[in-house]
Amino acid sequence: MLKVRNLEVSYGPIRALKGISFEVKEGEIVTLIGANGAGKSTTLRTISNLLKPKGGSITFLNKDLLSVPACDLVKKGIVHVPEGRIIFGPLTVQENLELATWGRKDKVAIQDDLNKVYDLFPILKERKNQLGETLSGGEQQMLALGRGLMARAKLMLLDEPSMGLAPLLVRDIFRVIKQANNEGTTILLVEQNAHLALEIAHRAYVLETGNITLDGPASEIAKNPKVIKAYLG
Amino acid sequence: MDNKQSLESTKHNRLAYDRSINWKKYVVIAVIILFFLLLYISSFGVQAFLQQLVNGIQLGSIYALIALGYTMIYGIIKLINFAHGDLFMFGAYMSYFLGNYLIAHHFKSPFIIVLIFSMAVTALLGMTIEKIAYKPLRFKPRLAALITALGVSLFLENFFALPPAEVPFPLNKIVFGPHFLPFPPLIADKTYNLAGISVNNIKILDVLVTIILMILLQYIVKKTMLGKAMRAVAFNKDACLMMGINIDNIISITFGIGTALAAAAGTLFALTYGQLQSPYLGIWPGLKAFIAAVLGGIGSIPGAMLGGYLMGISETFATSINSNFGYGIAFIILIVVLIFKPAGLLGKFDKEKV
Ligand SMILES: Nc1ncnc2c1ncn2[C@@H]1O[C@H](COP(=O)(O)OP(=O)(O)OP(=O)(O)O)[C@@H](O)[C@H]1O
């Protein structure tokens, strides 16, 4: 579904990605794990076309993705839930969710999706007329994920959806991700919480300072002694 | 964990603290305003007071309409569009041309058609200016766009002021010339006398049109997807891209709406005073409306409305006492307000985002 080949990205003199290749197949959950600064967010931002790569190619459903403007990605079926709870503070919870359906005309289905998100996260329903900026960090994280779900994408890019959440909530978030996958959404998941990420993922890639150093089925990666030492210890 | 909790609790305390302070502030402000009101009434009488209030609301409507454009454009791209007053001027001239044409062709009261036409044409000019002059500078230092806006303003004034007789063919059909022009009577002028206060139907029209446009704008911004997108783009452009929102289009539409409001204000202004002085006529109203927008809190739509009316009303009162005082009052109010509320009456400081 998504194929990344020899992707190179630099921030000025800083080489953040040094020619990485990986693939996400339809129906999979693929996780990208790595230490702080390894280049995980850079990878997702490049796929979303928010950054221009120096080299390499990205294709989605066998079509070149690099020439698609960032704002047309949702139409192509890719949604990016960015790192750090980037929600619209001055908009209400409901408005935040509605905006994720920008460009969609199917009013009935939108209402269905909205109800579904409220079922998954009842607290959002309680807060639906409250401004985004008044939500707690965890609630904002739920809203960000809910917004991603509202886009009805084929491929969802998730950047650390569990960052800064209490353990119980982390479980909830992973349950929702798993469920979205069961319902047909392909997922590329970036996570610090390698334990849980490897638990729900089918395959995994390990990113170290701009290079992919390990890849394979998630269950095998989870048993790799180096990974245990660095990320699971 | 501990850290976060203590942070949260200080935030709480601060909020409570803020509220108690605000309360006292408002009482003080109300007392001061009341004092001036009584002073005015006791020296000039109730009738003069009501008359000036009516005039002030009319002038304030025009300032508010212009201020809305400043504030919307600032809100979405953090640019003070210095050319806004000149778009106000352009709107007035567009109404002049269509108005004269229609009246020459025996239309009785072409006000509505003229207003809509002028808003549409001026919106197109505003959107074109944004595309050509501001968009290329969007990710450059803010000063660059600001200087460009000044340049656009000077260009519009001086270009349209060129005398048609002195420029070659295609241009002489476009420029307005530097001279005074009588504005066509787009609507029959009637003056009513209500208990000694004279009210002109055009002034009532000014206020009515302004209120209708404000309600329309408030509806668009609050209720429609477009309005939600406008607020979202103002807040975080990258996040909008990730939601599939084309920020270029949204910014362009925002310019269109802001500029259309300026054109409406220009039309009402010219109709009220019955004349077009010159293509420089947008400078002063533009400047005062800009002050009104800052006063209300630039970026805030209700702030622009409040600021506009505050400015219009205080200017009318000040002028009725002394005509020179009228010019200065805008700056005096601005300075006083900014000392106490640096972000403007209804403004919030930008929480800088990464
Ligand atoms: N805008 C930027 N300008 C310069 N350098 C940057 C920029 N953004 C990221 N970098 C650098 O690129 C490298 C990769 O950053 P990236 O954000 O992709 O890391 P990450 O794997 O997502 O880390 P984390 O787990 O902390 O989120 C880091 O060394 C970082 O300092």
Ligand SMILES: [Mg+2]
């Ligand atoms: Mg990151």
